[in-house]
Amino acid sequence: MGLLKHFALLSALCFSVAVAAQSEDDYDYERSSLHMMMIKHLNQKYEDVIVDVYKQSRFPERFNNHDLGVNVVSFAESEGDQTKNILSFCEQVNLGQKMVAKWFDRNRETGCFDMELIKQRGFYNASQKEINIARQSLRGKALLEDAGEQLIKNTYLVINDIRYTSRAGAFSLLQAFAGAYVGSTKALNHLYDIGGFRVEITSYLFRLKWDDDIAYSFYDNYYTENAQDLEKINAFKRDGAQWQMEFVGKTFCKSQETALSGVKDPNKLLVKVCTRAIDQNIANLQHTHPDFRIKAPLVSTDPLRAHVGLKEDITPESKFEVLERQIDDNGHVSYLRVGVISPKKNLIWDNRYMPDENDRNAGLGYTEFEVVSGKDFYPGMLLREKE
Amino acid sequence: MKKICIALTIMFCALVQNISAQETPFEGEIVYETYENYSDYLLKMANSIWFNGVHKMRMIMKDTKMHVIDETTGVHLIGDIANKSLVHFFEATKTGIDFSNNIESQLVLINRDINYSHTVGKLKEYTYADQNKKSELLGQQCSLSEGRIVRTMGGMDQTYDVKTLTADNIPAPQVFPYNLQGLEVKNLPLKWIYKYDGGHVGFGVGELSIYYEADVIEINPRAVNDDEFVIPADYNITKKSMNAFSLMKYYSGVKKQLVKMGIKGGDNSQKTSGVHYKTEGEWGF
Numbered sequence: 001m002g003l004l005k006h007f008a009l010l011s012a013l014c015f016s017v018a019v020a021a022q023s024e025d026d027y028d029y030e031r032s033s034l035h036m037m038m039i040k041h042l043n044q045k046y047e048d049v050i051v052d053v054y055k056q057s058r059f060p061e062r063f064n065n066h067d068l069g070v071n072v073v074s075f076a077e078s079e080g081d082q083t084k085n086i087l088s089f090c091e092q093v094n095l096g097q098k099m100v101a102k103w104f105d106r107n108r109e110t111g112c113f114d115m116e117l118i119k120q121r122g123f124y125n126a127s128q129k130e131i132n133i134a135r136q137s138l139r140g141k142a143l144l145e146d147a148g149e150q151l152i153k154n155t156y157l158v159i160n161d162i163r164y165t166s167r168a169g170a171f172s173l174l175q176a177f178a179g180a181y182v183g184s185t186k187a188l189n190h191l192y193d194i195g196g197f198r199v200e201i202t203s204y205l206f207r208l209k210w211d212d213d214i215a216y217s218f219y220d221n222y223y224t225e226n227a228q229d230l231e232k233i234n235a236f237k238r239d240g241a242q243w244q245m246e247f248v249g250k251t252f253c254k255s256q257e258t259a260l261s262g263v264k265d266p267n268k269l270l271v272k273v274c275t276r277a278i279d280q281n282i283a284n285l286q287h288t289h290p291d292f293r294i295k296a297p298l299v300s301t302d303p304l305r306a307h308v309g310l311k312e313d314i315t316p317e318s319k320f321e322v323l324e325r326q327i328d329d330n331g332h333v334s335y336l337r338v339g340v341i342s343p344k345k346n347l348i349w350d351n352r353y354m355p356d357e358n359d360r361n362a363g364l365g366y367t368e369f370e371v372v373s374g375k376d377f378y379p380g381m382l383l384r385e386k387e
Numbered sequence: 388m389k390k391i392c393i394a395l396t397i398m399f400c401a402l403v404q405n406i407s408a409q410e411t412p413f414e415g416e417i418v419y420e421t422y423e424n425y426s427d428y429l430l431k432m433a434n435s436i437w438f439n440g441v442h443k444m445r446m447i448m449k450d451t452k453m454h455v456i457d458e459t460t461g462v463h464l465i466g467d468i469a470n471k472s473l474v475h476f477f478e479a480t481k482t483g484i485d486f487s488n489n490i491e492s493q494l495v496l497i498n499r500d501i502n503y504s505h506t507v508g509k510l511k512e513y514t515y516a517d518q519n520k521k522s523e524l525l526g527q528q529c530s531l532s533e534g535r536i537v538r539t540m541g542g543m544d545q546t547y548d549v550k551t552l553t554a555d556n557i558p559a560p561q562v563f564p565y566n567l568q569g570l571e572v573k574n575l576p577l578k579w580i581y582k583y584d585g586g587h588v589g590f591g592v593g594e595l596s597i598y599y600e601a602d603v604i605e606i607n608p609r610a611v612n613d614d615e616f617v618i619p620a621d622y623n624i625t626k627k628s629m630n631a632f633s634l635m636k637y638y639s640g641v642k643k644q645l646v647k648m649g650i651k652g653g654d655n656s657q658k659t660s661g662v663h664y665k666t667e668g669e670w671g672f
Binding site for chain 1: 422423424425426439440441582583584594596597598600654661662663664665666667668669670671672
């Protein structure tokens, strides 16, 4: 009986460990960092409704939130293709410099930097003092090189240009939404009369330019933790144009027409449609731009499962590399491909924002995969969409 | 006693001068920049001279007369409120149109019904009023006025949401409303915004909307000569502002020239000033 009790306890422990190990937060892996913005068209009626809905949309998963404070921009020279406007804007506000300032936690009052965010996002356990001492050593150098390679180089800006259309016109649609927000029954009934609506979003992707030369120049000429080092502090303020954003690509999504009749909470519906459209664009950008692809950990291996799904635009035809995170003797992090897997047809999780609760796959909680090549996978290995 | 009388006299004179200075309407010029956004249809109309972007404007004014110069396009507007005249003309084509016999078509923000083109534009709603809020612009204390103006024209409601910041101590000359589509302001505006909503039109037209924001960047009081309000004699100015074809012909000519000059529809990346933008929120870094 005593043995049985021990066995039961041991099983419970293993089970709880297994359950605990299924959380993505248990696994260390570098994520890309992202600042999100939207373009507001000041001439549009009820443009504040669009901004309000956008601000309620959730930040994309598996990216570090590299928020810089300003999330809404309007352009006088607004055009269908906003790429050149955005590039000009990035230059004028020195957006690249702001991205770097955030990475190195620049203090607005003193102008000093530190490595706290790098450590946090790079999962480094060294203290600040240790980092300073080790900077000249091989391991410290590796830390900085990795920070550049794995983290800072993968810093992105996504700007979303959002428009609403309906058969009754965007004005009528948004006017009705605005009225429904404040509880007007008349507005809600008008909303039902409109029929259906669509959201059209063009998302523009930009990346922070960061390579070895830029990194060395930064550490040599600008990085300082000493508030008395006015030369470096002033140099950083002066040389804002050093750090630039480059255009990577853009994508366009038109949501399916969404029916409004019978909707009790139009705000939730608008947020749902907007969030899904942005998620779709993020997924599309990842399909076309490999460096922008997220990684997601395997949370179990028997069967193979990960917390990804329709939100990542996974289909039965998708293929994923399985990557093993390795740290070499010099302290460098790298990702080694050890296999390829693909989703099982009817076991793709509907993890989109506010899925249909009646859909069986909405309750799955994971997508299940089968092996295409490779073996000896273990939880914590990372999946990344294969080219 | 004599000294007290002299002191009081001096103080009184200073007070009178100060009051007079406040009551004398502004004479001189202001320089302002506009930020303009238009809906797609309004940009693409055959005779549309509008484009998304920024204009640098100069307004010369004296009492009942004004001369507004759009330095970005070369378009001029000369108005005389005493004679109810308003002439719009363009340097590049040396053409213009005189709205004097249809002046109220240009006064859509006035606080009453308007008679234009043999019809009436009825005022449906007018809530533009002082909001008892102050702020400072260009070193001047300003009062905020805002509200909604709705007018029925052509069977459709034209809605304007208007906001102005006017300098408390600088009375505007009588003519200023002619530069604000008839909006009646007592003092010199240093900022004005209007959002126009013309509703949704079918048959593929879509939304009709405008955002217009003007910011004064220079105030230059000076003596103004009457010859600064003269329309060039060699310009071909039509008086047929009630005739739709004449209107279309004039504006189409202006539009064509603006496109040829690269001002309308040109590549914005070629502009040395870069894109003009507004942001919401505050940079953390």
